[in-house]
Amino acid sequence: MRVLSGIQPTGRFHWGNYFGAIRQYIDLQQEHDGYYFIANLHALTTIRDSAQLQQLTRDAAIDLLALGLDPEKATLFIQSDVPEVSQLTWILMTGTPMGLLERCHAYKEKKARGVPADAGLFTYPVLMSADILAYDANWVPVGQDQVQHIEVCRDLATSFNHHFGEAFVLPEARVLDEAAKVPGTDGEKMSKSYDNIIGLFEDEKASRKKIMRIQTDSRPMEDPKDPETDHLFQLFRLMADGPAIEEMAALYRQGGFGYGHVKKAVAEVADAYFADARARRAEFENRPSTVDDILNAGAARARETAAAVLDRVESACGIKAPA
Ligand code: ADP
Ligand code: TRP
Secondary structure: OEEEEEEOOOOOOEHHHHHHHHHHHHHHOOOOEEEEEEOHHHHOOOOOOHHHHHHHHHHHHHHHHHOOOOOOOOEEEEHHHOHHHHHHHHHHHOOOOHHHHHOOHHHHHHHHOOOOOOHHHHOHHHHHHHHHHOOOOOEEEEOHHHHHHHHHHHHHHHHHHHHHOOOOOOOEEEEOOHHHOOEOOOOOEOOHHHOOOOEOOOOHHHHHHHHHOOOOOOOOOOOOOOHHHOHHHHHHHHHOOHHHHHHHHHHHHHOOOOHHHHHHHHHHHHHHHHHHHHHHHHHHHHOHHHHHHHHHHHHHHHHHHHHHHHHHHHHHHOOOOOO
């Protein structure tokens, strides 16, 4: 199966991004033909600072490599390095009903809040459809919030195929494991929009500080507690091994511990869990030309696939003479 997903470089990655998405992409690379890209064209709808967008795009690519994305197994590239995607976007746009985009949530929500939207945000799902269709992707692992966009993509592909003949492969959304929803430092879903994140590669001291300040309830120490409903325990469980999880769960049920103890344990397992990735990240930072080579090779591979699809599509709709 060809598995494809994109991730926007709109901020540095946090624990939620890793456990909720990145780790699952990386697992899929073992058995499938993975295409993963940094969606910098999409990010341009929110990041309007050129140096910042450059840096975040580069950081996102290095982060993925450090976390275990293997360029020998999967194709890693920057979205804008494949101009065929933008060409395909226009062709798809000519067959996109306005009503379909008006129902898409990112635009609808902005409009409902009275925030002026631009055409980039409005047509964002069409660019996303081109991202997927340009590579004949079969499966698209995404969070629940992106499923609507995969539906748009399927609609556009189906209607093009119906009108011009079978040019596109129909993709399927593979919804990422929702059980992996990671709580932030306030106990709500971790998200860069809520100022409650713990960054994957932030300074260890800074992240320890944030962990020690995670909000907890004020039940007395001696009370037994249900680990399943506690966000500190949820964080611990993501990174600890089986016996340590059992031990910690037993401690919760028994009571008589302070949350400070659990926070320290979370900080320790986090340090150990991400130690290899940190070391690999430092290595990549020291070898910028290796990163360039990986991204160039990824872009070349991705372009080859996208150019063949674009050719098929242009021939189907009369932009090019049929082969
Ligand atoms: P943010 O909420 O910080 O803006 P994004 O929307 O850029 O994060 O998310 C990128 C990917 O990471 C998505 O697939 C999303 O489902 C996943 N993700 C983000 N935060 C979490 C979280 N707290 N728990 C699980 N997955 C998450
Ligand atoms: N819109 C996606 C997000 O915000 C990122 C993305 C862009 C994407 N193009 C894609 C995801 C293609 C999957 C397939 O998370």
